[in-house]
Amino acid sequence: MKGHFPIERMQSVETPFYYYDTELLRKTLRSINDEVSKHDNFMVHYAIKANANPKILNIICQAGLGADCVSGGEIQACINAGFSPRKIVYAGVGKSDWEIRLALQKNILCLNVESLAELEVIEEIAAEMGCTARIALRINPDVGAHTHAKITTGLAENKFGIAMEDMESIIERASEMEHVVFTGLHFHIGSQILNMGDFAALCNRINNLQNFLDRRRVKVENINVGGGLGIDYTHPNRVPIPDFKGYFDTYARFLHLRPGQKLHFELGRAVVAQCGTLITRTLYVKQGTAKQFVIVDAGMSDLIRPALYQAYHKIENISSDKAMMTYDVVGPICESSDVFGKAVDLNLTRRGDLIAIRSAGAYGEIMASHYNCRKIPQGYITEDL
Ligand SMILES: *Cc1c(COP(=O)(O)O)cnc(C)c1O
Numbered sequence: 035m036k037g038h039f040p041i042e043r044m045q046s047v048e049t050p051f052y053y054y055d056t057e058l059l060r061k062t063l064r065s066i067n068d069e070v071s072k073h074d075n076f077m078v079h080y081a082i083k084a085n086a087n088p089k090i091l092n093i094i095c096q097a098g099l100g101a102d103c104v105s106g107g108e109i110q111a112c113i114n115a116g117f118s119p120r121k122i123v124y125a126g127v128g129k130s131d132w133e134i135r136l137a138l139q140k141n142i143l144c145l146n147v148e149s150l151a152e153l154e155v156i157e158e159i160a161a162e163m164g165c166t167a168r169i170a171l172r173i174n175p176d177v178g179a180h181t182h183a184k185i186t187t188g189l190a191e192n193k194f195g196i197a198m199e200d201m202e203s204i205i206e207r208a209s210e211m212e213h214v215v216f217t218g219l220h221f222h223i224g225s226q227i228l229n230m231g232d233f234a235a236l237c238n239r240i241n242n243l244q245n246f247l248d249r250r251r252v253k254v255e256n257i258n259v260g261g262g263l264g265i266d267y268t269h270p271n272r273v274p275i276p277d278f279k280g281y282f283d284t285y286a287r288f289l290h291l292r293p294g295q296k297l298h299f300e301l302g303r304a305v306v307a308q309c310g311t312l313i314t315r316t317l318y319v320k321q322g323t324a325k326q327f328v329i330v331d332a333g334m335s336d337l338i339r340p341a342l343y344q345a346y347h348k349i350e351n352i353s354s355d356k357a358m359m360t361y362d363v364v365g366p367i368c369e370s371s372d373v374f375g376k377a378v379d380l381n382l383t384r385r386g387d388l389i390a391i392r393s394a395g396a397y398g399e400i401m402a403s404h405y406n407c408r409k410i411p412q413g414y415i416t417e418d419l
Contacts, residue, residue, distance in 0.1 A: 039311070039352050043419040044388060050314040050332035052399045052413040054090060059309040059395075062275050063097035066305070069278045073286050075295065079123055081261050081302030082108040084396040087413045090306060091115035100143070102261070102300035106133035113140060123258065123298065125172055125220065127193055134159050138167055146172045146220040146258070148195055150204050153214065160213035170218040170258060171196055171204060175239040179224035179232045179262065182343050188223030188236070195221075198243065205252055218296075219243065222260025225303060230284045233259075237288035244292065258298035259285065265307045267346050270392045276304045303396040310395020312337050312411070316351075316387040317366070326361050328383050333365025334372045335405040337391060337398050341371040348392040349375050356382035363389065367406050 039053065070076045079100035082091070086108065092115050095101075100121030101112040109124060124137050125146035134156055137145055147153050147169045160167040174195035177188045187194045196204060201219075208216040223236055236259060247254060263281050266273035281304075291297060314332035321327075339345035349363050358379045365372040374391055383389075402410045 039313075039390060040416075040419050041352055041388065044313060047313075047414065047419070048412070049388070050312060050330075050336050050411045052087075052394065052411055053311045053313050053419070054087070054395060054413065054415045055309045055311075056093060056416045058274055059090065059093055059306065060097070062305060062309065063094065063099070065275050065278050066099070066301070067097060069282045073282060073297075075291065076282065076285075076297050076299065077121075078299045078301055079121065080305055081300045082112050083400065084302030085306045085310065085398070085400050086111050087399060088115055089413070089415045090395075091117075094305065099305075100298075102302075106130070106136045109133070109136055109140060109142065119143070123170075123220075123300070125222070129155075131155070131159060135163065138163055138165055141165075144168045144170050144217060144256070144258075146170050148172045150196075150200070150207065153204065153208060153211075157211045157214050165213065167214050168217045169208065169214055170220045170256060171201060171208075171216070172220040172222070173198060173201055173243065175221050175223065175236055175243075177223050177232070177235050177239055179227045180229045181224050181226045181262075181264070182345075184343055186224040188221065201243065202246075202250065202252075205247075218254055218256030218258060220258040220260065222300065223262055225262050226264040227262040228264040230280055233262075233281070233284045234288045237285060241288075241290050244290070248292075254292070254295065256296045256298060257289070257291065258300065259289070261300040261302050261304070263301055263304040265304055265393060265396075267393045268348065270308055270348055274308045276308075278304070305396075307393050307396035310393070310398055312391040312394040312398060313352075314389050314391065316383055316385055316389060318385060319361075319383055325377075326359070328361040328363045328378075328380065328389070330363060330365060330374070330389050332374075332391070332411070333367035333406070333408065334369060335367060335403050335408045336365075336411045337374070337394055338401050338403070339394075339397055340374050341369070347374065347394060349378050349380065350390045350392065351380045351383050351387050352390045353387035354381035354383060359383070367408075
C-alpha cells in the first residue's frame, strides 16, 4: 500500500518539496499527550532541531509541548512560533556568549550545561545581566545505544556532556555561584533507538547517580532523559505512530523518581519523522551498463540522511501502478553518494512521475543546503495544497 497523497494538487507544485501530513502529526501528538497524561510529572519538550518549519512548530506548540533547543537561532524560532520561554530547555556543547545572553534575557526554563568552563561563563554573564540562570548539568552516562555510530551521543568517547566522575565537584562549584541555580540532571544517549533496553540501561545509570547524590544530600528537582526514540522507516504505513506507550512505560518502570521530581523528555524524530515526505519528480530513466537508474530532481542537498548516515527511506512512485521494476534512485548532484536508494522496487517509472521519499519529516528539510547552488526546497502542509 502507498501513502495517501493529494497527487492531483501536487502536480502544479514546483518539485522537489516537502509535504507534511498534518492529520498524522496531530494524531501523533495526541498519542504522546494520552500517554504522558497517565504519568504524574512527565513533561515533553519537542527537539526543534528535527524540524523547525514554522507551521510544524505552531502545531506542536498548540498541542502543549515544550521545546528543546540547541542554538540561539532555535530559541528565537520557537519563541516566534509561540512556545512559552518557561517550557524551553537549551543544550549544546558550544554555546556562544550571545546565545547564553539570549537564553537569560528570555528567561527560559533551563540551560543544560556541558562543561565547567561553560558554567563559569554563564555565571559571569548572569552576573553582568543581574539575573539568575537555572541550569542542569548534562552528564555523559557512558551508555551505548544500538544505533548508527554517527548518532550515538552518550558514550565516554563522545564530545557531549560532563563525565560522571566530575559531576559532584561541578555541582559543588555551581552551589557556590551567586547567579546560577542547580536544578537538575540532563542526559541524551543518541537517536533512532528502537531497543527499549537502551533506555532501561540509562534509567539504571541515573538510579545509581541519584543514590550517590542522595547520600551527599544533593537535591535534584528535575531529571531530563533527552530524546532518541526511533521510528519504523521500513513500514511508514503500517507503523505511522511510534510506540509511545512502550517508551514512557519503560521510564515509569525503571527510573526511580524522588518525590516531587519532574521527568523531562526531548523527543524530536518520533514526533515529526513519519508525517513528512520529500516529493520529487522523475527527470530521466537511464539504462546503465549494469542497472537502471531513476534520476530525480531532488538530491542530497534536499535530504542528506542517506548520504550522511546510510539511512534507509522507503521510496514509492505515486504516479504509477504499472508492474514493479528494480531501479537505483539517484539525484542530480555531483557526488557519488547522492543516492536515495539502491535496488529499489518501484512501479514502472517514466519521466514526469512523482516519487515519494517517505519518513522524511525529521532531519530532512532542516538539513537542506545550497550545495551546487540549488534552491532550498519548500515545505507545504496538508492545508496548503
Ligand atoms: C537531537 C537531540 C534530541 C532529539 O533527538 P531525537 O532522536 O530526534 O529524539 C534531544 N535532546 C538533545 C540534547 C539532542 O541533541
